[in-house]
Amino acid sequence: MARGRREIEPCSKTYGFPIYCAGWVPFSHIATSSASPENENENEGDDKGDSASATAAASDASDKLLVAIGGGGGEGRSGVPNALVISGFDFPSRSLSDEPVIRIGTESDLPYRMAIHPTGDGIICSFPNGSRWFKWDLPGSRDYKKLALNPSEESLTQLENISLQALCFNKEGSVLATGSEDGNLRVFKWPAMESILSEVVDDNSIKDLDFSFDGKYLASLRNSGPCRVWDLNSSSVIANLARESGENFRFCRFSCSSDDNQVLFVIAMHDDQGKIITWNTTTWKRIVSKRVVKDPISAFNISPDGKLLAIGTIEGGIVVLNSKNLQVHSVIKKAHLGLLTSLVFSQDSRALLSSSFDSTARVTAIEAKKSNGTFFISILYFRYFSMPGLFKTFFFLLAGLSMWLVFLVIIVAMLAYYLQSNGLIRNL
Template sequence: MANQLSNTQTYGVPIYAAEWIPEETVRSKIDKDEEKPEDGGESSSSRSCIVLSGGGGEGNSGIPNVILICRVDLETNSLSEQPIRDLRSLLQLGKLLLGTDLPYRMTVHPRGGGPICALPNSCKLFDWENIMNPSEDNQAGEESDEVITELRDVGQQLALAFNQEGSVLASGGEDGTLRIFEWPSMKTLLNESNAHASVKSLTFSESGKFLVSLGGPLCRVWDVDASAAIASLPKEKDEMFAYCRFSVDNAGNEVLYIAANTERGGSIITCDPTSWKRKRSTLIKNNPISAFNVSADGKLLALGTLEGDVLIIDSTKMKTFQVAKKAHLGFVTALTFSPDSRCLVSVSLDSRAKLTVIEQTHGKGGPRWWLLVLLLILTYIVSYFFTKAKGIIPMKIPQVIPQHDAAE
């Protein structure tokens, strides 16, 4: 039973994508389907869920292609030993959802609308109710209604992203095509076939006004309302852009982070979204970055490396303050922060998911220095008066000036 309280679990398939499930979804559509513990020991307020996707792809490897829902217990800082739902089980009911299609990329609707998975030639939307309570009325071989018509037969999509409100969906293809849709109407806002040689990463600004896409040596900025590119951020020297993420700084201003790989290793580029100019570039690790993400509060950056390490970085100081060495046996494929920024889940081709709890020392360096200085001052004052009272420090003798008689 010890494995049930482990912060690392092996789920039997290579994992390519991981997303935290919104809390309202967990409460309303997942928790109600689970049996409550007889001892009543585990409070639902301490439990969250993640959704993972991966598998063996096509061929006869014997490794299935799956979508898993796994429990995260924030009181014991552990992952469930077994997934609470495993989408491959639906195949036994005759519902052809995955088959030989690998769910290579994934995004989750921020308002509980379900996950979208990018398969080799299309994208499918999965409803939480169907995942938790699969019906048996769909016959084998029948086309599933989860296929998104506008993303059918479009080739492999390497990036999927919703804006913060969940009203706009963007997808980037291996063929370099960028598509932007209204959600859920799927009205096309943009269909640019030459956005990049291949679209690697997408991110919406906090306001939803801008979308940033990148592929290889080029990062492009798109005005969503105008459906047009408004800026380009070229690479410098030997940089190769890998990931992009919008966030906010301590002052509440938007900031764009770009994770890039160079001959010296990985680096984080910070860009100003008003001028679209880079502000600084910080070398973080002497190994290429294989995964990147930013916490919801903007205070933390997370990097996964080809060596399987996971690094937590202070976004203000750009200093690494927490490292999970060899968190995985292979390179890290995806990282996802909890909505409250308390912990991080990393996944890899080694079939493992690892929960890393963020150390609480983060962001408290300044106040702690002041407390230390204050403590030293108080210690000095107490020591001074103690030694003075014991006579170790002689009392100051006032100088007496003799008074002379008037006759003198």
Template sequence: MDAADAPGQGTVTCAAWIRRPESAHLVVLAKSGKPSSLEIFAFDSKTASLSAAPKARYEFGKGTNPVGIAVHPSGDQFVCSINTGDLKLFEVYGQEDKVKLSAKDEILLQGIVGQKKCLAFSVDGTRFASGGVDGCLRIFEWPSMRNILDEPRAHKSIQDMDFSLDSEFLASTSTDGSARIWKTSDGTPVTTLTRNSDEKIEFCRFSKDGTKPFLFCSVQRGNKPLTVVWDISTWNKIGHKRLLQKPTSIMATSLDGKYLALGSKDGDVCVVEVKKMEVRHLSKRLHLGSNISSLEFCPSERVILTTSNQWGLMATKLAVPADWKEWQIYLLLLGLFLASIVAFYIFFENSDSFWNFPLPAHHPGGGKSIFESDRVPATEPNVWGPVDL
């Protein structure tokens, strides 16, 4: 576990991974205070830790605080929402000790509909969505920012949202416990998820493994926190399980879809293997007594990034089985190939192969050939007859 405390005063708002080649990923951290800032930290994949000091920093003007962050899948850009309701675009250059962070001059979206709490990019990077505390939901084409959906009354107040793996659907949840599904191509509503009168749908994440078309939602049923699964081909509820045992504050899925993570309102985190829906990692009191405000899996390592107002930013290595690396798979295949060659050679040397026949009798090695008969053959006539010269 590693905690990164950046210099300067401020309260941590949220954080997100910035993908980089060869696992040299970065982390962007948003802090509100005097002054408010964005800070970039380097990630060491060998030690699964963050740099002690930020590699780049951007300070906001007076009275401006960052609220949310969404990083484009390319890792070159991210969008930050601020308390005025505006959306600002930032670009990231370089890596490790040569990181540069620059703000684009233009404002992506003016704050005419209130503070935007939720931001998300589609998996393929062609769609961008923003959700406001006033319930307004917007979907845009990226990077043109062509408006696909502008629904001011999508919810009472948007709490969470997520794009499906194929970027076809967007799921959104409300503080009143409802959840809706939208088509990202034209913004039309698909359905409202069914729920019991005593159920409140809070957070949502689509499956990302490419084989199971599911939508996972954290649901509060009375005093029981549940994880409920919907089939996205029919939008029917297919089951539920109690995993975290505590009210959920945040939800996340790994990029390969193998794991689902839940954060609690008092600082616990559990990581679930999706295939069996069983808890594989549990960190109790990771952010002791503090609400976990953001939770995200590392793009390439089994490490999660968490933030809270009280304890700031933490990177935690998960106690789950290690994944096979690409070179390990190739090495295993090579080993199997060589083993098969050795096995074939041993079998050949110890088998009664047709080609391992005994040598003929007149051969220095003695013995009769399998082509020779014990009977002396009769003299055959000369089929050619006399030859005239």
């Protein structure tokens, strides 16, 4: 490999175009819905065969995942294609497939945003001048390599000639929320596309939207103003979450706490630093506000189990946090070479999909966090070469000690270093 060249890991792939949007394909739902009711009911033997096949498919699906990405060079003659791509991810080998399962060219239309239906109906893809509905096709098979994605004949007339900045389904896939560049927030029943609510604020585009886990609330963020929370039963605003001086809200996501109470997380830039703000969803008061990164934040999401938060920066880094205490779970420096455009956890929260303008998509397996003892030793390791001789001696002793002694040794070593630094004992 040439000197200075960045090695591409198996979990990362380059797709030849800037990636604007990404998500996980709910293949288990697609495979279930593709089963033929007529064949399943022919006889009991067939039922047992189908059941065994379904069990095998479910087991295989847990390790064979699919990701969807969209992007391109936009309109014009840049030579960079516009496309929707579906690729496979093999969990045991932690690798994305070399060849895509599906690739759909979209001619001069740039796939800008996408919303993947959670129960496998299809994908809504937003383009600069409208949106299209794509439907899955898996005829009589549970092999993801035979999956097809076809443009639907059903037109989304309510979304024609509109440039969407945000769109999402609720957890059940029964409601669709959309936010446009011209400031139009609209919520529809799906698939009937009957209007539930609408709000227009001219020249104040929608930045982000998210449904609460129970589907009762919708949070909306605009370029300016508060984060608004809507009650979907009454189609009315129940909370305006104000910004403090210097804050610029970027993203909003609902999550569940350990006691099953819902929490709203809002990502904000405060001066040059990124911060997380949590809100109580009963009183709508701030609970915690914490600065977490120094670089501007360009992507954010929460795992479906509510335990982890993922933050992506314009420098290509990813930080994963514990949602309960906002402590760092893991850090991936330079996960990408450019600005992160999306972060999405898999449905089982085992993996994190990230995409970037650098034309790469990456899947990171979420590992269990190391114990505190291992964490402290890691910190000491990186500081080792700048420490005096006495501290080095204690560091090497750690390797042969049981974990219950680790903390005692660390404290003694730090005390010795403090005394030595202040000239109270001589160098050893």
